[in-house]
Amino acid sequence: MASLDESAPPANGWRERHAPQLRQLRLYWHTYRRSGSAMLGLFLAIVFLLLAAIGPAIVPYPEDAAGAVNLAQKLQPPSAAHWFGTDEVGNDILTRVVVGTRLSLAIALIITGVAAGIGVPLGILAGYRGGWLREVIMRVTDVFLAVPGLVLAIAIVAALGPSIVNAIIALSLVWWPGYVRLIESKTLSLKGESYVEAARLAGASTPRILFSHILPNCLSPILVKASMDMGMAILAAASLGFIGLGAQPPTPEWGAMISIGRNYLPTWWWYATFPGLVIYLTVLGFNLVGDGLRDVFDPRSRGR
Amino acid sequence: MAIYIGKRLALLLAMLFGLLLITFSISHVAPGDPASLAAGPDATLQMVEQIRQEYGLDQPLPIQLGRYLMGVVRGDFGRSVRTNHDVLDDLVTYFPATFELVVFSILIAIVLGIPLGILSALGQNRWFDHLARVVSVSGVAIPMFWLGLMLQLLIALDLGLLPLGGRLGLMSTPPQPITHLYLVDSLLQGQWRVFSDAAAHLVLPAVALCFPALASIIRVNRAEMIEALAQDYIVTARAHSISRLRTVCVYALKNAILPTLAMIGLRFGWMLGGTVLVESVFDWPGVGLYATQSAISQDFQPIMGVTLLIGTCFMLSNLLIDLTYAWIDPRTREAG
Amino acid sequence: MNEQIPLLAFDNLRLDIDTFDGRLQILDGITFELAAHETLGIVGETGCGKSVTVRSLLRLLPMPPARFTAGAIRYKGTDLTKVSEGAMRRLRGNEIALIPQDPMTYLNPLLTIGRQLTDVIAARQKSEPRGTRLDRKGQRTRAIELLTEVQLPHPERLLDAYPHALSGGMRQRVLISMALAGEPALLVADEPTTALDVTIQGQVLRLIHQLVERLGLAVVLISHDLGVVAKVCRRIVVMYAGTIVEDAPTARLLESPLHPYTQGLLKAIPKLHGDSGKLQGIPGSIPNLLDPPRGCRFYPRCPLAMDVCAREKPPAVEAAPGHRVACHHYPGPPVEAVYE
Numbered sequence: 001m002a003s004l005d006e007s008a009p010p011a012n013g014w015r016e017r018h019a020p021q022l023r024q025l026r027l028y029w030h031t032y033r034r035s036g037s038a039m040l041g042l043f044l045a046i047v048f049l050l051l052a053a054i055g056p057a058i059v060p061y062p063e064d065a066a067g068a069v070n071l072a073q074k075l076q077p078p079s080a081a082h083w084f085g086t087d088e089v090g091n092d093i094l095t096r097v098v099v100g101t102r103l104s105l106a107i108a109l110i111i112t113g114v115a116a117g118i119g120v121p122l123g124i125l126a127g128y129r130g131g132w133l134r135e136v137i138m139r140v141t142d143v144f145l146a147v148p149g150l151v152l153a154i155a156i157v158a159a160l161g162p163s164i165v166n167a168i169i170a171l172s173l174v175w176w177p178g179y180v181r182l183i184e185s186k187t188l189s190l191k192g193e194s195y196v197e198a199a200r201l202a203g204a205s206t207p208r209i210l211f212s213h214i215l216p217n218c219l220s221p222i223l224v225k226a227s228m229d230m231g232m233a234i235l236a237a238a239s240l241g242f243i244g245l246g247a248q249p250p251t252p253e254w255g256a257m258i259s260i261g262r263n264y265l266p267t268w269w270w271y272a273t274f275p276g277l278v279i280y281l282t283v284l285g286f287n288l289v290g291d292g293l294r295d296v297f298d299p300r301s302r303g304r
Numbered sequence: 305m306a307i308y309i310g311k312r313l314a315l316l317l318a319m320l321f322g323l324l325l326i327t328f329s330i331s332h333v334a335p336g337d338p339a340s341l342a343a344g345p346d347a348t349l350q351m352v353e354q355i356r357q358e359y360g361l362d363q364p365l366p367i368q369l370g371r372y373l374m375g376v377v378r379g380d381f382g383r384s385v386r387t388n389h390d391v392l393d394d395l396v397t398y399f400p401a402t403f404e405l406v407v408f409s410i411l412i413a414i415v416l417g418i419p420l421g422i423l424s425a426l427g428q429n430r431w432f433d434h435l436a437r438v439v440s441v442s443g444v445a446i447p448m449f450w451l452g453l454m455l456q457l458l459i460a461l462d463l464g465l466l467p468l469g470g471r472l473g474l475m476s477t478p479p480q481p482i483t484h485l486y487l488v489d490s491l492l493q494g495q496w497r498v499f500s501d502a503a504a505h506l507v508l509p510a511v512a513l514c515f516p517a518l519a520s521i522i523r524v525n526r527a528e529m530i531e532a533l534a535q536d537y538i539v540t541a542r543a544h545s546i547s548r549l550r551t552v553c554v555y556a557l558k559n560a561i562l563p564t565l566a567m568i569g570l571r572f573g574w575m576l577g578g579t580v581l582v583e584s585v586f587d588w589p590g591v592g593l594y595a596t597q598s599a600i601s602q603d604f605q606p607i608m609g610v611t612l613l614i615g616t617c618f619m620l621s622n623l624l625i626d627l628t629y630a631w632i633d634p635r636t637r638e639a640g
Numbered sequence: 641m642n643e644q645i646p647l648l649a650f651d652n653l654r655l656d657i658d659t660f661d662g663r664l665q666i667l668d669g670i671t672f673e674l675a676a677h678e679t680l681g682i683v684g685e686t687g688c689g690k691s692v693t694v695r696s697l698l699r700l701l702p703m704p705p706a707r708f709t710a711g712a713i714r715y716k717g718t719d720l721t722k723v724s725e726g727a728m729r730r731l732r733g734n735e736i737a738l739i740p741q742d743p744m745t746y747l748n749p750l751l752t753i754g755r756q757l758t759d760v761i762a763a764r765q766k767s768e769p770r771g772t773r774l775d776r777k778g779q780r781t782r783a784i785e786l787l788t789e790v791q792l793p794h795p796e797r798l799l800d801a802y803p804h805a806l807s808g809g810m811r812q813r814v815l816i817s818m819a820l821a822g823e824p825a826l827l828v829a830d831e832p833t834t835a836l837d838v839t840i841q842g843q844v845l846r847l848i849h850q851l852v853e854r855l856g857l858a859v860v861l862i863s864h865d866l867g868v869v870a871k872v873c874r875r876i877v878v879m880y881a882g883t884i885v886e887d888a889p890t891a892r893l894l895e896s897p898l899h900p901y902t903q904g905l906l907k908a909i910p911k912l913h914g915d916s917g918k919l920q921g922i923p924g925s926i927p928n929l930l931d932p933p934r935g936c937r938f939y940p941r942c943p944l945a946m947d948v949c950a951r952e953k954p955p956a957v958e959a960a961p962g963h964r965v966a967c968h969h970y971p972g973p974p975v976e977a978v979y980e
Binding site: 150258 | 331441573585
Binding site: 535536537539540541542543544545546547550554555558559632633634635 | 737747
């Protein structure tokens with residue numbers, strides 16, 4: 001592989017300079033590939049992302065996505081024409097589910113992004129600085145984490161008013177403490193590493209230490225948690241939608257669809273069944289990806 | 305050990321205070337002012353003003369906070385516009401149903417999850433293990449409310465095996481309230497029909513609620529048992545011919561149970577949150593349903609009450625888990 | 641008078657381990673004997689197979705990946721490679737007891753010393769007839785007896801203590817007391833002092849020495865440290881890469897080592913008195929056991945290597961009475977091995 005021979009001419013392209021990192025990435029990919037479930041998760045996640053990206057362009061009944069009413073077709077069972085059946089206004093459920101994918105992706109990205117964006121810096125700060133700052137941050141985090149997330153989110157949405165935006169705000173507020181806890185403990189353990197100590201003794205400034213040493217080593221737990229959170233955030237948003245506190249009908253959000261579909265059980269069972277199945281597969285996909293990443297980054301791969 | 309308990313209790317009180325601060329902040333950070341929130345969407349301006357006066361909502365924030373805290377200590381959590389009761393009374397009425405459901409669910413998850421995790425670890429990579437792994441991974445991904453709906457669809461409606469919802473069938477009368485838990489009360493009074501009816505009603509909601517927890521517990525316990533069985537002290541036990549049963553169930557399990565306990569605590573929290581979903585699906589008359597209905601009618605005070613109640617329950621369960629942890633692992637007691 | 645059968649005899653034992661990367665030939669023809677009441681030391685560098693040798697004796701290795709491919713282990717005449725797991729279980733602790741290496745990891749951190757010790761005692765009771773078995777109190781008394789035997793102070797208090805509250809030396813004594821619980825005929829000590837401080841090492845070795853004298857046990861002591869082994873054992877076996885290269889009484893081995901590897905080991909030990917001269921290590925590293933050398937396994941590193949060493953395995957030869965060596969520099973009739 002990479003030669004340590006001093007006499008080789010130094011190549012300065014981007015490839016060469018980052019050869020060890022590229023090799024590490026190839027190694028990660030190779031390890032990831034070995035796990036069947038991780039690959040399944042990747043497949044599901046990619047399908048989800050594809051549908052979110054190009055789904056609305058390829059749906060069989062685009063007019064239904066915009067809310068066309070077609071009462072003649074209402075509540076049709078699954079068929080070749082309508083794979084998931086139709087709803088109470090005659091819209092193709094498959095179309096609405098696919099369109100809802102984009103919404104779900106947006107929800108997941110925003111919640112996870114905001115949560116990590118707030119939680120990671122706070123966690124690093126708490127872990128690295130220590131002292132009273134750490135106490136304050138961790139106590140606040142502990143109190144937030146002492147209430148089950150969904151319940152707190154409901155309280156916040158109830159105060160703000162039911163809407164998909166408020167649901168996203170509420171869930172982001174509920175989600176960031178998880179990142180603080182994760183990153184604070186990781187930072188604490190990194191702080192004790194000899195290379196960090198060496199950098200400090202060599203006079204490196206704090207921001208430099210944080211950016212060059214602490215943050216890169218936090219990336220792997222962040223990635224693992226973030227990929228699982230993508231799925232869990234979709235689940236949480238769908239739960240709020242189901243209760244009626246998130247997306248409001250006729251938005252094609254999966255949870256909201258199920259809450260309406262509930263009224264049509266058992267005769268028109270497809271209405272509640274298929275969106276839920278899609279939620280399950282999406283969350284499963286992201287969970288498997290997160291698991292796979294964890295096995296890749298942590299060599300003591302659990303029980304494999 | 306006593307010192308440890310004392311410390312944890314003091315911490316608990318501090319956390320409760322923090323929780324009160326949070327609920328206070330939520331009701332004051334809302335776009336609508338707290339008075340109109342408390343009065344509900346149908347209140348007239350006059351009613352809103354009345355509430356504003358009564359609760360001192362025109363006073364500066366610190367005074368409001370003080371009044372709020374005093375109120376909580378007195379047991380005053382506000383009034384529900386929808387039910388027209390004090391929130392505290394409503395909570396007392398609805399809590400036993402939730403308690404019964406949640407306790408039953410977590411018991412199922414523990415009683416099934418731990419042995420299945422052990423068996424899975426012992427029979428690594430055989431069909432049983434693969435099945436357990438598939439269940440445990442997918443179990444966390446299934447939406448609780450959807451699982452509840454599917455169970456209703458398949459088992460209650462299509463197969464008619466179990467009831468659709470509620471705590472008791474129309475033909476049964478609830479037993480005399482001693483503990484307010486139908487299962488316990490009917491058992492204590494020898495009312496077998498009521499007992500079996502209550503149990504039948506409990507099954508589907510409990511399964512829907514406990515499934516993700518069961519999945520996680522199997523998963524963690526399996527991984528931890530595998531790790532514990534690979535430790536050196538197991539070699540010592542083998543070298544001295546300590547029985548296999550004892551080696552697995554005491555020597556290995558005692559070490560493996562610690563992270564499993566942490567997972568149980570975490571999952572219990574998710575379960576408490578999940579009551580909101582499962583009770584809605586099954587018309588289970590607990591605080592979850594109460595909160596949902598309040599949320600839909602924009603009745604704000606009850607939601608704060610439920611948040612406080614569930615938050616307190618979770619904190620108590622965490623305390624219990626921490627104490628159990630310290631009881632099993634003497635090293636934590638000393639670390640404080 | 642009949643020649644007494646040795647208490648323990650390894651007879652040309654070969655052991656392989658199937659791993660992800662291939663078949664490791666860990667032990668390649670291990671042959672040595674141990675008489676009752678004798679103390680034997682096994683010395684060699686990390687990875688030479690000394691631990692595997694004693695683990696295979698007690699069958700503590702996971703036997704599907706590990707396999708006996710030839711030879712025998714004879715304990716009191718019975719070939720242990722052929723007996724059932726049930727028979728092994730009866731043997732472990734009762735006849736042959738293990739003192740493991742790292743007292744921190746070999747004791748369960750969540751159980752008290754008393755619990756772990758009485759568990760061992762209770763397990764030993766199973767081989768006693770029902771009428772004479774000890775009850776809980778009796779087990780506790782016996783536990784205190786054993787802790788006193790290993791010279792631990794305040795044994796009653798120790799019973800309720802957890803492993804992390806004890807020092808390394810004390811924990812090791814507890815492990816020794818567990819080994820004594822079954823009144824075994826053979827003690828196997830696997831690097832018993834490696835995890836301890838030097839001063840404590842001396843104490844534990846002295847304890848083992850005293851126990852051997854008092855109880856008349858046979859001991860197999862394994863270490864990578866020749867000094868440790870020399871203190872307790874009358875005879876030393878030197879292992880290299882899964883083979884035995886030299887087998888001699890301690891005094892003889894230290895005075896006149898025959899095998900080049902043993903000579904190298906002795907040259908690498910700094911002397912406290914007199915002039916050590918330059919310390920010399922043995923250059924090179926142990927061979928890859930997936931594809932070991934065809935001839936002598938020490939050939940690549942041997943300063944006295946000859947052509948024949950690359951081609952043929954040197955047989956073990958009795959170069960002097962009681963002094964065996966496996967090296968082509970000492971030709972002679974090979975020592976009788978029953979299995980070939």
